[in-house]
Amino acid sequence: MTTSVPTLPPAHSRALALRYEREIGARRSRVLLGLAVFIAAMATAGWMTEVNLGKLFQNIGAFGSYIVRLAHLANGEPVWTDLGEWFWGLRKWTVLLGETLLIAYLGTALGAVCAFILSFPAAFNLTPSPSIRFAARRFMEFCRSVPEIVFALVFVIAFGLGPIPGVLALAIHGTGALGKLFSEIVENIDMAPVEGIRATGAGRVALIRFAVLPQVLSGFVSYTLLRFEINVRSAAVMGFVGAGGIGQDLLEAIRKFYYSDVSAILILIIVTVMLIDMVTERIRHALTGMPA
Amino acid sequence: MNAPSSSSLAGHTASGVNRLREDALRELPHLRTRYADAFRPVTRNGILGVMLAVGLLALFITGFAELGFSFAKMIAGLDQLGKFVILMWPPTPGTMSRFLLFVHALGETVAIAALGTVLAAILALPFGFLAAKNVVANRIVHFLSRRLLDTVRGVDTLIWALLWVNVVGLGPFAGVLAIMCSDTGALGKLFSEAIETANRRPVEGVLSAGGGRLAAVRFGILPQVLPVFASQLLYYFESNTRSATIIGIVGAGGIGLHLSEQIRTLEWQHVAFLVILILATVAVIDALSTRLRSAIIGSRPAAT
Known part of the structure; x- marks a missing residue:
């Protein structure tokens, strides 16, 4: 099969080529300028954070040997040669992991309840009063802008060491994060059922129960499950500031250089997080009607 | 069924609404017989839902008991918290030198976030391509790179920070490496998804x-996904500014060190000042990156 490509007259094609060069050249110089600004910003950042390339290469090796040490027991044998010795504290760690999951669950549940209550005043289609809306939105914004570990630090001093500050910190952060998502769902509902129920003379509670809730429930549950996944990760480090869960033991093991304990606890955390992610992802996809 | 139509014209006065309600209630038996389906008795799914709700509620209540919540403790704690809040007013850094110290630490925090995000992106790029089905057809490579990214993602930034502090010592460098590690997993996953949805x-x-x-x-592929990558990168820079404020708690540089120090020494006015400073910075970066993001995405409507 023969094909012929039609060619343009030379003058015409030269003009086109010139035009193309000009356009591309303009874009190229813009990209170069952006790149220069970017590199300058990164250099400043590197200078501020005391990055030292020599130190980096030296430390890459150190990190490698750290990983290797994580894979060895105190007696110098690789961890997989003696699983009983590696996971010697399995019973204690399982209990702590259970506590971590409980902290995550209670924090998520409390946060979801508060976010549920706040999402209606924060939605413009259900709350005509701008001042109430403003107050609800700013409150939620504050709750989600402050990191949960900062809340935990403060609560540990107010409520004492233990899981209580952890739960409250997750609950407050969750209220802010979920409240925003919930109110966005509420703002996107179909208003026809709301008008229908309102026309029957229903009060606000009945209105939300029969017109709004059926439309938003699956979205709410899906976001709450997603929050639970995030909170399991957060709850695992709450112990770093004394707010309960497995974090306390992990912190101790890292600080005291109990290498095999560090790897054992990390593996337990990672496996738990992955299992929870898998289960909740299934449920979420089932809720939103997507194939799992 | 014709009674409400006349009274609905009575407008939204209270008596009008009440009349509506009475009319509607009077119609209820009729409706029940006419729309039997809508008033169906309890279904199997309904029972399951109720059982699930009851189970979750039971776990909720026993959970609180299990973790040692008590009414007296809550009251005492809230009382303390109230005192702290009162002591926070007015927020102030105290001295000028401390103010400068805080601002410097804040700059360090932003620098940690920026450098960590960029390094993570550089590391995540090859993994993103390896984990994308339409680039690497080999299922084993695909599976392994996915699991590796999942594992890295499963470890919290704070844990990475603690590990790196152990390796490279205290300081912001450990923070950069921590952000880099935890975000390689997240960005790699997002990158691979963007690549997989690219137009063939x-x-x-x-x-x-x-x-x-x-x-x-x-x-x-690259011209399609680069704007998406850039927008995700900016988004992560935003969220990393938040995480970089806390990694100082374990000694990995930035403003978190000062924050935890001031909280532990009960200097509530300084704490309030620091929190406001952090919130303002995060808000500014949010606004900036939102504008940049819309500029990048808007300039080239590519695959999302």
């Missing part, structure tokens, strides 16, 4: 023009 046609075009596989990736 440009790739086929390059291949049909005689381009190799590398050229197909460079000219067929």
